[in-house]
Each structure stands twice: as structure tokens, then as C-alpha cells.
Amino acid sequence: MSDYIVEMKHITKSFPGIVANDDVSIGIKKGEIFALLGENGAGKSTLMSILSGMYEPDEGEIYIRGEKVQISSPNHAANLNIGMVHQHFKLVEDYTITENITLGIEPIKRFAGLFPYVDIRNANRKIEELSKDFGLEVDPTKKIADLTVSMQQRVEILKVLYREAEILIFDEPTAVLTPQEIDFLLGIIEGLRNSGKTIILITHKLEEIKKVADRCAVLNKGKLVDVLDVKTTSVNLMAQLMVGREVSFESEKVPAQFKEEVLKIEHLTVKNEDGFEVVKDVSFTIRSGEIFAIAGVADNGQVEIADAIAGLTKVSNGKIFLEGKDITNESIRNRTEIGISYIPEDRQSYGLFLDFDLSTNLALKQYYKEPFSSKGILNKDVFEQFGSKLIDQFDIRSGQGIKTQVRSMSGGNQQKAIIAREIELQSPLMIFVQPTRGVDIGAIENIHNMMIQQRDQGKAILLVSLELEEIMNVADTIGVIYNGQLQKVASSESLTTNEVGEYMMGAKHE
Amino acid sequence: MDTIIIDGLSFALPLFIMAIGGIYSEKSGITNLALEGFQGFGAFIGALSAVLIANTSGIDVENLFYVSFLFAMIGGMGFSVIHAVLSIKFKANQVISGVVINILALALTTFLTTQINALVFGAASDKFRLGVSERFTIEGLANIPVIGAIFTNVYPFEVIIVVIAIFAWYLLYKTRFGMRLRASGENPHSVDAAGVNVSKIRFSAVLISGLLSGLAGMCFAYSISANFSSNIYMGYGFLAIAALIFGNWKILPTLVACLIFGFAKSGGTFIAQAMALPSSFTDLFMILPYVLTLLLLVFFSKSNRAPRALGEIYDKGKR
Numbered sequence: 146m147s148d149y150i151v152e153m154k155h156i157t158k159s160f161p162g163i164v165a166n167d168d169v170s171i172g173i174k175k176g177e178i179f180a181l182l183g184e185n186g187a188g189k190s191t192l193m194s195i196l197s198g199m200y201e202p203d204e205g206e207i208y209i210r211g212e213k214v215q216i217s218s219p220n221h222a223a224n225l226n227i228g229m230v231h232q233h234f235k236l237v238e239d240y241t242i243t244e245n246i247t248l249g250i251e252p253i254k255r256f257a258g259l260f261p262y263v264d265i266r267n268a269n270r271k272i273e274e275l276s277k278d279f280g281l282e283v284d285p286t287k288k289i290a291d292l293t294v295s296m297q298q299r300v301e302i303l304k305v306l307y308r309e310a311e312i313l314i315f316d317e318p319t320a321v322l323t324p325q326e327i328d329f330l331l332g333i334i335e336g337l338r339n340s341g342k343t344i345i346l347i348t349h350k351l352e353e354i355k356k357v358a359d360r361c362a363v364l365n366k367g368k369l370v371d372v373l374d375v376k377t378t379s380v381n382l383m384a385q386l387m388v389g390r391e392v393s394f395e396s397e398k399v400p401a402q403f404k405e406e407v408l409k410i411e412h413l414t415v416k417n418e419d420g421f422e423v424v425k426d427v428s429f430t431i432r433s434g435e436i437f438a439i440a441g442v443a444d445n446g447q448v449e450i451a452d453a454i455a456g457l458t459k460v461s462n463g464k465i466f467l468e469g470k471d472i473t474n475e476s477i478r479n480r481t482e483i484g485i486s487y488i489p490e491d492r493q494s495y496g497l498f499l500d501f502d503l504s505t506n507l508a509l510k511q512y513y514k515e516p517f518s519s520k521g522i523l524n525k526d527v528f529e530q531f532g533s534k535l536i537d538q539f540d541i542r543s544g545q546g547i548k549t550q551v552r553s554m555s556g557g558n559q560q561k562a563i564i565a566r567e568i569e570l571q572s573p574l575m576i577f578v579q580p581t582r583g584v585d586i587g588a589i590e591n592i593h594n595m596m597i598q599q600r601d602q603g604k605a606i607l608l609v610s611l612e613l614e615e616i617m618n619v620a621d622t623i624g625v626i627y628n629g630q631l632q633k634v635a636s637s638e639s640l641t642t643n644e645v646g647e648y649m650m651g652a653k654h655e
Numbered sequence: 656m657d658t659i660i661i662d663g664l665s666f667a668l669p670l671f672i673m674a675i676g677g678i679y680s681e682k683s684g685i686t687n688l689a690l691e692g693f694q695g696f697g698a699f700i701g702a703l704s705a706v707l708i709a710n711t712s713g714i715d716v717e718n719l720f721y722v723s724f725l726f727a728m729i730g731g732m733g734f735s736v737i738h739a740v741l742s743i744k745f746k747a748n749q750v751i752s753g754v755v756i757n758i759l760a761l762a763l764t765t766f767l768t769t770q771i772n773a774l775v776f777g778a779a780s781d782k783f784r785l786g787v788s789e790r791f792t793i794e795g796l797a798n799i800p801v802i803g804a805i806f807t808n809v810y811p812f813e814v815i816i817v818v819i820a821i822f823a824w825y826l827l828y829k830t831r832f833g834m835r836l837r838a839s840g841e842n843p844h845s846v847d848a849a850g851v852n853v854s855k856i857r858f859s860a861v862l863i864s865g866l867l868s869g870l871a872g873m874c875f876a877y878s879i880s881a882n883f884s885s886n887i888y889m890g891y892g893f894l895a896i897a898a899l900i901f902g903n904w905k906i907l908p909t910l911v912a913c914l915i916f917g918f919a920k921s922g923g924t925f926i927a928q929a930m931a932l933p934s935s936f937t938d939l940f941m942i943l944p945y946v947l948t949l950l951l952l953v954f955f956s957k958s959n960r961a962p963r964a965l966g967e968i969y970d971k972g973k974r
Contacts, residue, residue, distance in 0.1 A: 220850035235845040237838045238963065248838055249849030251831045262829040 149208070150175040150343050151196065151312060156205035158191055165191040166202070167367040173312075178334065178344040180354040180375070182387055183364035184585035189347045192364070193314050196345075197229040198222035209312075228310030230301045232317040236289045243268045243285040246304045276303055280336060294443065295326040302333070313337060314345045319353060323442055324613060324646035331357050349387070349586070351380045363387050388586050398597045401621040404433040407468055407573050407605035408454070414462035415449045424449050425629040426463070431605040431622075433573065436596065438608040438620035438637075442649050446629035447609045448490055451578045454607070455487040456480045457495075468573060481510060486567035488560075490578040490609075496563045497551050504532030504547035507566050539565040539595075557588030564595055575599060578609045593619050613649075617642055627651040659921045660804035667917025668816045669874035673895040674902070674909045675823050676867030682827070682904060683860035684840035684853075686966040688753030689738045690868050691892025692760030693731045697869020698876040699764040700730025702783040702883030703771065710776065717786040724812065724873050731869020732862050734760065739861040743854050746968045757892070765885045782884035788812065788877040812874045819867070824906050836860055840962030843969045853969055868892065890945075897948045903959045912951075919944045 149172035158166040165188045173179045181189040194200045196207065198216040207214055209225050216222050222229075236245050247268050254264040272285040281299045289297060298318065305313055315334065319327045335357055338344050346358060354361050354375060361378075363370040363386045370386045408431040415424035424446040431437040439447045452458040454465055456477040465473045472480055481487075489495035497506050508528045511517050516527050532547035541561045543549035551559060560580065567575060577596060581589040596619055600606055610616050616623060617637060624634045625648035632648040633640075673690055680687035705723035709716040738756055741747040765781065772780045788810050796806040827833040836856050838846045843853045875891060876883045894916055902909025923943035927936065 218850065219848060223850065231848065233844075235842065235848040237841045237845050239841050240838065244834065244838075245845065248834065248845060249851045251834060253831065260825065260829075261831070262825075263831055263834055 148174060150210055151345075152208040153192070153196065154206045154208070156192065156195060156202045156207075158188075158195060158200060158202050164367050166195070169205075169364070169367075169369045171362050171369065171372065173343060173345060174360075175343050176338060176341055177359040178338050178346060178357050180346045180348060180358035180361040181364065182349065182351070182354060182361050182383060184349060184387060184587075187364040187387075188367040189364055190316060193229065193316065193345065193347055196222070197227055197314060223308050223310070226309060226311040227314070228305030228308055228312070229314040229316060230298070230305055230318060232320060234297050234301055236297060236300060238290040239288065241265075241286050241288055242283055242292075242300050242303075243272050245289060245300055246272055246285075246307050250308070272303065272307065275306060279303075279306060279340075280333060294321050295323075295330070298322070298330070310342070312343045312345070314347070316347045317349075318346070319348070319350060321443065321611075323649050324642060325650060327353070351383055351387075354383070355380055365389055384586065390587075398619070399601065401436070401600065402434045403621075404603065406430050407433050408607070409466040410450075410454070410463070411466070412463040413450065413453060413460060413465065415446070415453050415458055416461045417449070422461075423629050424453065427626075427629075427631050428463075429624055429631065429634055431574070431607060433603045433605050434600055435621050436600050436606040436608055436619055437622045437624065438610060438616040439624050439626055440610070440613060440616045440645050440649060441626035443611055445626050445649075447626050448578060449629075450626075451487075451490075451576050451607065451609050454574075455485060455489075455576055481570070481572070484572040484574055486570050486572040486575040488563055488567055488575070488577045488580055490582070492556075492559055492563055497559060499552040500550060502547060503536070503541070503543055503549045503551055503554075503562060504528045506551050506562060507532045507535050507547075507569075510566060510570055535562075535565045535569060539568075541565060557584040557591075560584055560588065560592065564592065568595070568599060572604070574605045574607070576607045576609075579611065580608070581610075581612065581615060589615075613642055613645060617645070625649055656801070657804040657807065659918060659925050660801075661808050662921035662924065663914070663917035664805065665810050665813060665874075665878050665917075666920050667913040668813050669871040669878075670891060670895050670898060670916060671910050671913040672816045672819060672874075673868045673871035673892065674899040674913060675820060675906060676864035676871075677896055677899045678902075678904055678906060678909065679823070679827065679836065679860045679867075680864040681899070681965055682840045682962055683836045683857045684843060684962060684964045684967065684969065685738075685742055685857050685861055686749040686753065687738065687861065687864055688750060688896065689735070689756040689892075690864065690895050691888060691890065692753075692757040693735050693738075693865045693868035694872030694875070694892055695764055695887050696734040696760045696872075697727040697731025697865070698872030698883055698887050699760075699768070700733075701725075701727025701869065701873040702785055702876055703767075705785065706783045707775075716784070717788070720785075720788050720812075720873075720877050723785075723877070724815070724870060727869040727873035728866045729869070731872065732866040735861050735865020735868070738865075739858045742968075743857050743861070746970075749966050749968075757888075761885060761888050768884065782882045782886075784882045785877055787881045810874070810878055812870075812877070816870075816874070819870075820906070820910075823867075827906065832856075832859075837962075840964055843964055843967075857969075868895075871895070894944060894948065897952070900959060900961075901951050901955050903955075904962060915947065915951075916944045919947045 151173040154170050156166050156169045169192060183189045191200065195202050198219045198221050207216060214225060243265055251263045252268050253261045255261050269285040276283045281303055283296065283299055318330060322330060331353060334344055348354060358375045360372060361375050362372045363383065365387060411428050413424055413427045414422055417423045427450060439450065441447045449458055453460050456475065460473055464471055467483055470483060472483060493499060505528060508517055508531055512523065516524060518524055529547050536546065539561055542558050543554050580592050596606060608620060620637045622634065623637050623640055623645060625632045625645055627649060628651060673694055677687050677690050701723040704726040705716055705719040708719055708722060738752055741752040742749040768783065769781045772778050790808045790810055792808055793806040797803045835846055835851050839853050839856050846853050872887060875887060880886055898912040898916060899909050901912040920943065923940035927940040
């Protein structure tokens with residue numbers, strides 16, 4: 146027989162409107178780290194969902210250890226020793242680590258030989274041993290709600306190992322981690338391989354593949370492009386195959402020309418709904434022609450800073466000045482008119498009306514003004530002209546032009562539409578919160594170029610991002626936030642990625 | 656003093672067992688406003704079977720309460736299938752489903768009661784007469800000052816309820832089923848990923864709430880009202896929901912809440928009688944439990960936390 150532990154042959158799977166996998170065949174050897182590389186929507190996750198029993202393929206065959214199988218459910222996959230570490234953790238926050246890991250296969254003892262009960266104590270011990278064996282130390286009695294993201298991920302990995310998985314699928318495991326945590330995780334993954342497990346790594350981050358993977362399959366628009374030997378292939382070639390054209394990794398930019406001060410934050414403090422201070426006494430300024438980036442691990446207060454400036458969150462202490470004017474208590478509309486453009490983190494709930502057409506969405510910040518409306522009546526012709534103009538200017542691609550329902554557009558193009566709308570306001574301050582989240586490499590390049598272009602035209606730009614690489618790439622000044630406090634503010638040239646990472650973890654501060 | 660404790664307990668315990676049913680349903684993630692309807696319909700089936708059996712066999716209807724409890728539980732459970740199917744299988748809005756079920760129960764049982772009375776028994780009546788269940792007193796224990804009242808004039812159903820409540824606690828917190836049920840209300844995706852069928856768990860949870868509510872309704876019918884009529888829909892189901900919310904979806908604190916309601920009710924009656932007010936004023940004291948609900952709501956709703964996935968329609972594909 147073949148020397149493959151997993152073989153997927155001619156897999157085709159379509160959903161209404163798209164073919165997610167089109168005749169894909171891959172073979173994975175026992176004891177290797179096999180990477181699946183592709184942009185969003187390339188079909189990586191679908192392919193692995195088929196392997197882990199969540200979807201059934203329309204066509205094609207799967208062989209596990211040389212035997213033909215039809216994987217009908219995640220349970221069935223677990224019986225075949227296949228386990229998936231999900232990107233979105235599937236954990237019960239109110240339960241302890243042990244309760245989460247054993248959920249579904251709880252060990253049972255009988256009280257007085259009659260009443261069955263879940264034997265947590267025994268399970269605790271077993272999980273502690275297991276976690277030590279693989280270098281994933283956890284305290285099994287802790288609740289998930291008290292754990293950091295990377296610890297939660299450990300629990301997800303232990304969940305799979307507890308079910309005695311031999312074939313482990315990691316779905317974008319590093320998306321939520323800091324650089325140090327990524328290094329640790331990649332170490333764990335290598336350790337798992339060395340102890341004989343087979344690893345499938347879904348990712349779109351090339352440097353991770355280069356670091357740990359043995360072989361790599363590249364998918365593009367549902368089709369298998371190539372299977373590469375990682376050691377002998379350059380990162381550039383992998384990127385080209387993935388996107389289907391040449392990509393530049395570093396945005397080109399001329400040195401920044403800082404001019405007058407645009408935004409000034411003084412001792413800003415913001416409380417969340419529970420009255421807990423999520424932003425503590427933060428002060429900084431952004432000048433015209435500057436990209437100021439806030440780096441930090443998720444949920445350390447960076448989004449609240451952006452929201453406070455845009456007016457979405459109430460400020461509990463401190464002041465915000467825009468071009469010298471105190472806007473701390475202005476309404477959102479007044480702030481927009483005084484000069485703030487805002488690209489929100491969650492573009493689908495805050496940035497767009499998904500069921501409205503594109504021209505309406507593009508006019509959202511100006512619809513109430515002449516010439517978009519006069520005496521309270523909307524002028525649809527102006528909406529359409531304006532929409533068509535922006536679509537041409539910013540190359541927003543959609544099925545039916547200005548009449549397209551925004552819901553049907555791709556994430557990258559939805560984001561382009563928001564950015565176009567906000568740039569069109571010509572505000573002196575632009576706030577970008579996670580502008581490239583969930584968009585693919587081609588669109589990321591485009592968005593970065595637009596930001597730099599706006600900077601060169603003299604805008605002040607605040608960038609909030611969890612992608613450290615993005616920050617190092619486009620920012621002129623970096624402020625690192627940890628636990629609601631700015632740990633360090635310095636020019637991007639004076640900081641290395643690792644230093645920023647340490648500040649992000651709170652390991653280092655001034 | 657003794658009457659306050661005796662009457663308070665006999666009201667609080669049925670309320671408690673109904674609230675436990677609500678806890679099961681809501682802990683599994685299904686909002687359940689239909690307790691009111693379940694208890695009414697359960698009591699209807701229980702009362703109907705008791706009256707029918709009494710009519711055919713000649714046994715006195717007051718001696719049939721164990722049989723009627725059994726039928727009430729089956730009836731409540733059967734009626735709860737509607738809520739389970741609507742909100743789990745057809746993914747209907749759980750609040751609307753609950754409200755509609757309450758209206759349906761009231762209309763249906765009132766109609767059926769008059770029709771059955773007319774057609775089967777040839778009587779023009781809108782109620783099934785049941786009488787009041789026997790009571791017993793545990794000698795010795797009953798002589799202890801103050802606490803003794805707990806063991807005086809006890810309805811047998813109070814004992815049944817305590818036994819069931821202990822079992823319900825064990826099932827919810829100590830067994831596989833309970834662990835999975837509570838997880839379904841917090842994060843159904845994790846339960847699904849563990850290879851457990853979320854719909855099945857939620858279905859059984861709603862049926863349990865129907866079963867326990869049916870029992871509670873029958874207790875009310877055999878004690879407070881001494882008959883089955885549309886008077887059974889006094890809002891006790893909603894009071895049970897209030898109790899479980901004050902109890903933070905936990906069984907023991909819910910018991911405390913139910914006892915407070917029970918003593919507020921019996922205390923109100925006691926004060927009204929002691930002051931010898933005209934009957935129109937006694938009604939004023941009967942609102943005591945409900946006023947208390949409003950007050951408690953002000954103090955408790957902040958610190959309480961509902962199950963995270965409560966009321967959310969579970970869709971496998973969504974993340």
C-alpha cells in the first residue's frame with residue numbers, strides 16, 4: 146500500500162453559489178507536518194472540515210491508513226484518531242479545564258454501586274499527566290474564563306490529545322497569538338511531530354510554514370495549485386502560487402513628514418460596562434502626515450481608545466482634542482463633521498448595512514447633506530453618481546455595480562467600500578481598526594497602500610491592529626498597549642518586532 | 656405564625672419544583688416562558704383523569720391524587736413537546752412560542768373543561784371538583800417550637816417534591832447528562848464538537864420542565880384551589896420564572912427565593928385576616944408576592960448571570 150496515512154482523492158464540495166473544493170487530491174505521510182496554504186475562501190477549511198467529519202464531500206474518496214472510509218461525524222473522525230484544533234475555540238467558559246476536555250466522554254464512577262456520577266478527580270489527575278507529557282502545563286481545575294487566549298488554545302490541543310488523536314489538524318492556530326506565543330506553539334507542534342503524530346497546519350502565514358512544515362499544499366479558489374517541499378521552495382514562490390500573481394511584502398513608503406498636531410489625547414480613561422477601567426490614563430498625540438499604530442494583544446483596551454475618539458464609547462476621564470478643539474463630549478455626527486473618519490473593526494455590524502445596496506452604503510456619512518438630500522428628501526441620482534465615481538476611483542468590485550447588495554460582496558471589497566467612503570470625507574484624522582482583518586493578501590497590500598497614500602497627503606492616521614507585522618510595516622510611530630496602559634511610544638525604526646512583542650506581554654515596560 | 660409557615664411551605668414547594676423545571680430548560684439554552692401553560696395543562700389532564708376514574712370506578716376523587724399526579728406529569732410533558740418542537744426543531748423564537756403556549760393552554764383547557772362537563776357528566780360547570788388532599792403531622796417533631804410547624808399539616812406532595820428536587824440536583828450537577836445539559840446552555844458549539852447531540856439534550860430538558868410543571872399545577876389544584884378551573888392560571892408559572900432568576904439559575908438559591916414568595920403570600924393572607932378587613936382589601940395583601948418580585952428585581956438583576964447561550968437559536972453552521 147501507499148505510505149500515506151491520509152489520502153484524499155478527487156474531493157469536490159460545493160455550496161450554493163461556489164465550489165469550495167474542486168477535484169483536490171492530497172496525500173499526507175505519517176509523522177510529517179503538512180501545511181495547507183491559501184487565501185481566505187481558497188477552500189482550506191472546507192477540505193479539513195471534510196476530513197474531520199463536519200461536511201461530507203459531494204465527490205471523492207478518503208483513505209485513512211490505506212483503508213477507504215466515509216467520515217460521517219466528528220465522533221467518527223475521533224474514532225479514526227483524527228482531531229481538529231479549532232480556530233474559534235469551542236470551550237464552555239464556566240467550566241473547568243477538565244470539564245471541558247472530558248465533555249462528551251466523561252469518566253463515570255458509581256456511588257454505592259448504583260448512582261453514576263462524573264469522576265472529576267480522576268480526570269483531573271489524568272489531564273495533569275497528559276499536559277506534562279506534551280509540555281502543555283495547565284492547572285486542570287481552573288475555569289476557562291480565567292485563562293488567557295493561548296492557555297485556552299492549550300486546552301483545545303489537550304482536548305484532541307485526550308481523545309488519543311494521531312492526526313492533528315490545526316486551523317489557523319496563530320491568528321490570535323503574540324510572537325512569543327507563536328514561537329512556543331510552533332515548538333509544541335514540532336514536539337508533537339517528533340513524538341510520532343501527524344500534523345496538518347492550515348494557515349496563510351508563510352513564515353510559519355517555512356519554520357516548521359515539511360511539505361505544503363497550495364490552494365487557490367478551491368483548486369490544488371501544487372504540493373511543495375518547503376525546504377527547497379522560496380517564500381516568494383509560495384506567495385505567488387497562493388495569490389496567483391506577484392506580491393510585494395513591504396509597502397514602499399517615503400520617509401514621513403510630520404507637520405502640525407492633529408489629535409491630542411490627554412489622560413484618557415475609559416470604563417467598560419462592568420465599571421472596570423479598560424483604558425487607564427493614556428496620553429499621546431498624532432501629527433499630520435503620521436501613522437500612529439497601537440500594538441497590543443486583543444482586549445487590552447486598544448479598541449476602546451479608538452471607540453472613545455470616534456465617540457462610540459463614553460470617556461470617564463481625560464480629554465480629546467482634534468485640531469485644538471475639545472471634542473470629548475461631542476456627538477458622533479459632530480465629530481464626523483469636525484473631521485474624523487472611522488473604519489471600524491467589525492465592518493459588517495458597524496461599517497455597513499449589509500442588505501442595502503452599494504451606492505447607499507457609500508453615501509452613509511453624507512446622505513443628510515446637500516446635494517444628497519434637499520429638505521429631507523433623498524436624491525437618488527446623486528447617490529448613484531457618487532457611488533459610480535467611488536467604485537471607479539477605488540476599484541471596488543461587485544456583481545452589479547452600485548445596485549449590488551453589500552452582503553454579497555467579498556470581505557476585501559466590503560472593506561474597500563468603507564475605506565472609500567471614509568477617505569471621501571477628507572477628514573484630517575482617520576482611524577483604522579483592524580483594517581486588514583479577514584481580507585486576503587492581495588487586498589491587504591492595497592489597503593496598506595491607501596493608508597500610506599493618505600498619510601502622504603497630510604492626514605493623521607491612527608491604526609489599531611493585532612497584526613504586529615502590519616504595524617511594523619506601515620506605522621511611523623508605535624504605541625504598545627498592555628492592560629489598558631501605554632507601555633512604550635517610539636518611532637517604528639527604533640523598535641524590533643521582538644521588543645514590541647515583549648511590551649505587548651507586559652514583560653517589559655518603562 | 657404556624658399558619659404562615661404551613662401555608663407558605665405548601666405554596667413554595669410546588670413553585671420550587673416548577674422553577675427547577677425552568678432551570679433545566681434554561682440551563683440547556685431554551686428560554687421557557689411556557690411554565691404557566693405547562694402547569695395549567697398538566698393540572699387539567701391530572702384533574703380530568705381523576706374525575707373520569709372516580710366516575711367510572713366509584714372511588715372518591717379525593718383519594719385519587721397519586722394517580723392524578725402521574726397523569727398531570729404526563730400531561731405537562733406532552734404539552735411541552737409543542738415548545739420543544741417549535742423552538743428546537745423549527746427554530747422559532749422561544750419567547751413568542753412560550754407566550755403563545757400560555758394563551759393556548761388557557762383557552763384550550765377552559766373550553767375542554769366546560770365541554771367535557773356538559774357532554775360526559777351532563778353538568779353545566781367550568782371546573783372539575785377535586786377537594787383538598789389529605790394532610791399528615793409527624794408527632795414529636797411537630798412539637799418543636801417554631802420549626803415544628805414544618806412537620807405539621809404536611810401535604811404528601813411536599814415530601815414527593817423534596818425527593819424529586821434532591822434527585823434533580825444530583826442529575827444536573829453530578830451526572831454526564833447534567834454536565835452536557837449545562838454546557839449546551841453555555842456554548843452549544845463545544846457540546847456539538849464533543850460529538851454530543853445538542854438538540855436531543857435540549858429536547859429532554861424542555862420535557863423535564865413540562866413534567867415538573869405538570870406536577871406543580873396538580874399540587875396547586877389539590878391544595879389552594881381544591882378544583883381545576885381557569886383560576887389555575889394565576890401567574891404562578893411566571894412567579895417560578897422570577898424565582899429561578901433570583902436564584903441565579905441555581906437550585907438552592909431558587910429554593911430560598913420560592914420560600915420568600917411562599918411566606919410573603921401566606922403572610923399577606925395572615926395580615927389581611929388578622930386586621931379583619933373587608934374582602935376587597937384582602938386582595939391588596941395578595942399582591943405582596945408580586946410587589947416583592949418587583950423589589951427583588953431591582954436588587955438582584957445586576958449580579959445575576961443567565962446561561963450564555965440562553966434563547967439563542969442553535970445553528971450548527973454558524974460560528
